[in-house]
């Protein structure tokens with residue numbers, strides 16, 4: 453019998469990361485942070501000096517896919533969360549910057565990169581179960597998932613949350629620039645040809661704009677109980 457899967461997809465800043473981390477802890481299940489894989493691929497490609505963005509040709513795309521297929525990355529659980537080690541270097545904080553988020557969204561638009569990361573993501577499906585956080589978890593990576601959630605919130609609310617997160621960590625941030633960036637990334641993620649951001653037909657929609665994290669977690673836990 454294969455391990456059960458809960459997928460949580462949606463745009464950035466909807467609260468997926470926090471909700472998934474809490475549920476994974478509560479259920480004692482594996483957590484797949486698929487966005488981190490795209491962020492790490494973006495960062496590793498940049499470090500190698502590879503071309504990214506609109507001017508990329510086929511060869512450039514193959515080079516980035518090669519980076520994705522051969523990532524030297526470790527996820528080390530610590531009491532404060534998961535540490536991300538890229539080529540021996542702790543990049544936990546660096547991959548959370550807006551700059552790396554933008555690199556992630558660029559490499560994520562490349563079909564060869566998505567293909568290269570597919571099996572690595574599916575390997576997270578181990579007993580007792582996995583919570584998968586991303587954009588295409590319910591549509592592409594785990595179409596058979598027992599529970600699928602599509603979590604959204606308004607762009608303004610997501611910008612506010614991101615602003616709070618960044619400033620609390622001591623990063624500089626501009627709220628209007630963050631909201632603008634979120635809109636641009638939504639646009640790129642929703643309109644790309646491969647694995648666009650869209651709810652699976654059988655996903656439950658949750659709008660977290662005026663909900664607390666606890667309320668969202670409770671609602672997802674109810675879905676999990678109903679599915680058992």
Ligand code: C5P
Nearest residue numbers: 464486487488490556557560586587588
């Ligand atoms: O979720 P997070 O903000 O870390 O994801 C960073 C970027 O990676 C997203 O903006 C999106 O472009 C891409 N991504 C994706 N598919 C996923 C997860 C993330 O395309 N499953």
